Amino acid sequence: MPRLLLVALLAVPAAPAPAHAAPGASSTPAYMRGGETVPVYDYADAVRESVWVQTTGDADEDGEPDRVAVDLVRPRTEPGVRVPVIMDASPYYACCGRGNESELKEYDANGVISKAPLFYDNYFVPRGYAFAAVDLSGTNRSTGCEDVGGPHEVAGARAVVDWLNGRAPAFTADGSPAVATWTTGRVGMIGKSWDGSVANGVAATGVEGLETIVPIAAISSWYDYTRANGALRSTNYPSFLQSAVSGRVASCTAVTRSLATDSAEETGDYNAFWRDRDYRPAASRVRASVFVVHGVNDLNVTTPQFARWWDELARRGVPRKIWLHQAGHVDPFDLRRGAWVDALHRWFDRWLQGLENGVEREPRATVETAPGVFTDARDWPLPAARPVSAPLGAGVVSYTDESLPEDLAVAHPGAMVPGRVAVRYGPLTAPLRLSGSPSVRLRVRVDRPTTQLTARLVDYGTAPRIQYAWGEGVRTLETESCWGESTAADDACYLDVAQEVSTTDHAVLTRGWQDAAHHVTLRRTTPLRPDRWYTITVPIGAYDATVAAGHTLAVVLTQSDPGYTAAANTGATVEVDLARSTLILPVAGAVTLAPSAAAPHTAHGLTAPARPQRRLP
Template sequence: MKNNTARYFCILCLCISINLSFAQQKAVPVFKDGEAQIVKAFNDPEHWIRHDLWVETEFDTDGDGKLDRMHVDVTRPDQTETEGLKLPIVYESSPYYAGVASDVPGLFWNVNHELGEPAAERVHPEVIRVGKRPVISNSQVKKWVPRGYIVVHSSSPGTGLSQGSPTVGGDNESLAPKAVIDWLNGRAKGYTTPDGTETVSAFWSTGKVGMTGTSYNGTIPLAAATTGVDGLEAIIPVAPNTSYYHYYRSNGLVRSPSGYLGEDIDVLYDFIHSGDESKRAYSNKTIRDTEMKNGMDRETGDYNAFWAGRDYLNDMKPMKAALLMSHGFNDWNVMPEHSYRIYKAAKDKGLPVQMYYHQNGHGGPPPMTMMNRWFTHYLHGVDNGVEQDAKAWIVRENDSPNEPTSYADYPNPDAKPVSLHITAGGQKAGELTLSKPTTTTQETLVDDASFSGDSLANLAESNHRLLYVTPTLTKDLHVSGLATLHIKLASNKPAANLSVWLVALPWNADINAPITDNIITRGWADPQNYKSIETSEALKPGQFYNLTFDLQPDDQIIKKGQQIGLMIFSSDNNFTLLPKAGTELTIDLNGTLLELPIVGGENQFKAAIH
């Protein structure tokens, strides 16, 4: 009897011990197949702690003599408060969280004027700020908090409840997220109010931060990374604007982003300026009406110190964060060159890099599994082999965005430039051929912006464009990389637009199909900048100039049964300034050459046209 009692007591103690062990077990991140998994204990919004604060920066850009503070919100599992759990951070910053200006008449610059002439002053709207504390944004929260991350947002300078001035790519837009990351690592001060002295610490942070976002929200992670701030381990920019010159100019030409004809950097400034109404007058005078007005130069479109200061390629030296980028080959808003140039520079620096390209337009993040693996490795420290994955992932035509094809790199390492010459007949359709013309030939087009690019490509004959086509392809042809145009031309006026489309013909006749189905890539240039994008000079009517520039990067499989067409015209009514019709551009065919990057090179091209 005594033995049974003792045995029962021991079993009871063991059960109590086991139950206590389970009761005391703490919630922690869980990983499977190299990815952070949704944890039940983190997946209940009722048990998330949400609060906001202001982080002090190292700059004063609103003229009040005090260091600007950035408004920050935090969403974290309550285990970070009750169980001492520390987690890494997914951080997104934006100028858009507190609302933007209305699209009022006159917001954009008038584009209907002669090249080189100033346009009439435009309208400056006021932004009505929206939003309620403590939540700045809900983006990223449902995706990452259940997987064992803390999500942080901040409004960029001069927007929402963040102090300072928006500068659209100025240094403060890099230093602002740096300050937040410094605070997450205990190196900067956070306060409970914008002007008070009560401090807030990020005691729940491991100090490891990853940033992501799309468009402007994708630019800011890169801006932060170029500061070299400790703790920013990885970034995933989606369709980021990496150079405001390349956003609003092309090879010396004033060019708008698609869908926003007449937008320029000062328009974007007005669009996002949702900060303190009492500070706006100072910011408008200092940034918009002085720095931007004197630097943006809509008359020449030249690259200058103002634009160089808003080109993140110039600031890459301190960067050390791992980089996963995403972009669409048919993004005519923030064009694909933006990610290509940064990806290449980061790769050349020896940083961990991956590139995800898809065939659609603006936006489109990488598949969740790619993002998850990236952050799991670089923020949680899980050895999942992501750094050994393929460098390039491309969504092939008609494939699901979640099923990209892997390649060793981008451009495709097997792509080689194939030199294609043009032969006479461009008002109808000349040839795009491997054979160089044997006779000197010139052809002329007449500018008329009332014709859209797609209508010109559809016309059987037109004197408003020159079109040169390959033979009909008998096999699929894979184009990958940068097409380069070498063109010799003359103008009958001192200034002219130059627009170039590379198209797949015949044109898709389905009125419901997007125009991008037929556009392989595009490019624009100012012939006045034939020497460099920094220097322009008036053209001497009738004199020929040699100009070389790249079209937008692409990776596309042109199907058999199609022809590749090079279309040269002047004003592009979706992108350029629109002068009166009548400017004549004369092309010297012998001095014009298209270098097309083809996987398999010239032999593959020959096989595809026979």
């Protein structure tokens, strides 16, 4: 799980000179004025075209190299002026749509892109950028196979960067060669969820020409997306994802078989299949700057995805920035629209146009500290944050697996609820700022070879809070706002969105899960013996929040968690030596935490609710 890493402000490379014109042309393109790009090109007159970039693979084993479809919208510039590219590589352009309004690609009668989802083309093309909407391998108009975060998917998207830099061939629909003479070769990848995940993967290849990525609610390890430290989050998930986005499953026998059999669902082990889909170990190859955006209450792509990736990038001094908000799986365009468009504009101007706008010298982190309240910080986790250890108490308590639904598991922390142990700290005499990745280290004895260990941090106290659970914490309004220029086929206007806020008496801050038999390593199981005590750490998802003075913080321990994982109820009874167990919190500021009470119970007999629904990343 993510480690609490305190990082000083790191030096970043000097901005590249804005060299976009051919010899003899003006050194400053018309779209650059006053240190920023401005809209000078007619969006309605933009060049719209499609090319198919050839990759080095043949995932569908048809004897031909796979080709990735790229739909381009680019300004009709003056002779000699070249432009950088904003690229969104996605599996969703035909099946599921992009953005809050689930927009799909649309084509004219000649098969040329007439509508690209999202506002990127509407806003940035008039400002001297091209936009590339890329169908991931095996989706929409691309050939090959969708291998769910794997080598074929990443290689296909990387090939587009190579083509834009003259290193890979591409063809038009009639088979004619296509050469990208109109671009500087500087590429920025952006996208939410799966789209942002492939941006992480391509950056981890170190491909030259990829200057920046903006991963929003993105995956950095597909193992951690489908597993929770050895525990299944959902069964048969890779195969489900492939079938949801690809119409070429029947042509991809080998890949489809691998997704079903090589993912080690029967053990939950981390193996070669998952190493191929883990981008973090290759963080040392990243050349691109990185602008991370994530919701601290994202229950789909959970917070270790950004936190571990962020830590790895920090170790290597990668130029980076982070926005954290309190909603769930949400794009910042649907949360803080004006500020987001401005921040993204300045970020792309800096890293793709080479404009010295000082963005890299600004505070590295922006964090939503209360609903609608965003504050800047020098870094994240907060530089003042330190790990604080809090004992769980004294004596030995036990609890038997009851497959508790979350609302019952966290209700009434002082009550005796079968199947849980709740340890309380407080009421707090001063505000407690958490910033980073908590964990709980348990000294346990288990009467089964394994069980799932679940831990939650809960804030008990009345406060206004964003209602993120499964509704993501936002609602769509009837008004709309426009961001860029429009055509009859592709308008730049989107329904406005507001946060869902209500006052509640408690909230789960963050959660963590650990399969007990994977406590030694995720690469294999180590079954527990009922006569032995073990020290097992349950990592808890990264978080940033302030628990108010007068509130009570609690750690709630349960076992199987039917609302969030697919782990079976083993019927195990877990004994916890409280005196030798510790809650470790990343705390900014001086604080002393002592447990005020523990409420264990060993009775059982509750009925488990239905398993969680599968979700697309």
